[in-house]
């Protein structure tokens with residue numbers, strides 16, 4: 312869809328935005344100078360993920376203020392941070408693509424270091440937050456999820472939660488060929504990268520507004536990560552099932568022998584209750600787990616658009632013919 316020569320633009324920065332009106336001013340004030348200082352041709356793609364506050368208006372205003380480097384994609388609803396990044400990937404033209412959160416938790420000044428690392432020949436630069444400034448619960452929950460993900464998927468990342476990352480053009484192009492409905496962009500990129508590396512970056516407290524991730528959304532995101540990149544949970548449940556079946560078979564034989572030798576007895580009935588409830592718990596959990604996979608298959612086969620683009624605000628100078636027309640409406644990109 313985009314015929315602009317990718318080599319024309321060195322760097323694209325993709326920023327997902329969801330209800331960030333209070334922090335956008337500070338973001339603009341730091342992001343543009345940081346990128347101007349790099350001295351390379353760049354573009355910034357803001358993807359408004361259906362914000363219900365003034366974010367879209369502020370982005371449009373900013374696009375008018377810096378039309379040379381700013382492009383804004385407006386979704387018609389809230390499709391989630393990772394879908395917003397994927398839309399940015401589909402529209403961006405840079406040789407290197409950096410993703411950045413809009414809340415200034417990751418300093419935009421670090422982008423230069425990511426770009427320099429990419430220039431060393433890597434095709435994916437991940438990041439590790441030097442001193443993470445999040446709540447105790449978030450820090451510990453993600454440490455456990457990191458551990459679990461390391462064990463059950465092929466994805467090797469020290470800090471999966473940090474979204475300030477740089478991706479090479481090839482990696483982005485391959486991601487653009489995927490049509491996964493629920494996905495986790497950093498892990499997907501890792502899958503396709505040939506030479507990944509990581510660097511440490513600073514981390515700050517949220518400048519304004521609050522985290523857009525409720526506990527429920529966080530759990531869902533982590534399920535996306537696990538179910539999208541591993542079948543290990545299902546295999547683990549089969550092994551657990553076999554082990555439990557063998558154990559209960561042995562218990563049955565034991566009880567039969569006991570009954571034949573000593574006659575019928577009612578002791579131990581509560582122990583049996585306890586065992587039964589425990590097994591019921593395991594059963595319900597494995598059904599739920601199965602449901603997680605089935606639900607995702609269902610969403611995938613339904614084949615609805617992953618997101619709907621309402622409008623693209625774009626007046627950037629287009630170096631090649633036939634590229635994005637300015638302010639295209641109802642783009643529908645990503646509809647597969």
Ligand code: UDP
Nearest residue numbers: 327328329360391392412413414522523524
């Ligand atoms: N975000 C988004 N859609 C969502 C949730 C979040 O585009 O449904 C954006 C949000 O505006 C921010 C980034 O994703 O730019 C990270 O969100 P947040 O800072 O709330 O996540 P946290 O830092 O708490 O993990």
Ligand code: MG
Nearest residue numbers: 412414416517
């Ligand atoms: Mg944040």
